[in-house]
Amino acid sequence: MALVTVGLCGGLAHIVLTESYRLAPASVVAPFDYTAMVWAFLLGYFFFNELPTVYVFVGAGIIAAAGLFIIWRERRLGLQRMRAAEGPPTGA
Secondary structure, three states: OHHHHHHHHHHHHHHHHHHHHHOOEEEEEEEHHHHHHHHHHHHHHHHHOOOOOOHHHHHHHHHHHHHHHHHHHHHHHHHHHHHHHHHHOOOO
C-alpha cells in the first residue's frame, strides 16, 4: 500500500510540475524545483532518522552553483541579444 501511495503522489507531482511549466515561464518555475533537495533532507531526517553526509552537501552546493551560473549566463546573453537588436549606436 505504501508503494502505491508513493507512486500516486509522485505521478501527481509530475503532472502538477508539467502543468506549471505550461502556465508560467521556465525561469519562474525552475527555482521551485530546487526545493526538492530541501524536502528530501527533511523527509529523510524525520521519517528515517537519516543525516546527510558531507558529500550530500557538496553535491547540493554544486547543483545550486550550476543553477546560479546558468541564471547569470542567460542574463548576460539576454542583454547581449537586446543590444544587438537595438543596432549600433548612431552618432549625432
